[in-house]
Amino acid sequence: MHVRKWVGFDSVDPHNIMDHFIQFFIFVGGSRARRNFVRLLWLASVLVLWSERNNMLFKLKERSIMELLAKVQLISFWGLGKVC
Numbered sequence: 001m002h003v004r005k006w007v008g009f010d011s012v013d014p015h016n017i018m019d020h021f022i023q024f025f026i027f028v029g030g031s032r033a034r035r036n037f038v039r040l041l042w043l044a045s046v047l048v049l050w051s052e053r054n055n056m057l058f059k060l061k062e063r064s065i066m067e068l069l070a071k072v073q074l075i076s077f078w079g080l081g082k083v084c
Helices: 002-007 015-026 032-059 065-083
Strands: none
Touching: 002 032, 002 065, 015 032, 032 065
């Protein structure tokens, strides 16, 4: 929700991970650059969530939602720099 709000992307929350994947990888319209950016956001978000899950389970550390959003933003900007 915070990532979508950050980029101004409105959508309905899917109920399972496969619907979420399809929403971001198949049904994204627009230019090729827009599709690639949305896919980058999706991958960055999944990476950050997976990393946070592991931190919570194995290191007993927990970050705030805003810290996680900042990590998604950083990874996204880094990824854009690699693409451009």
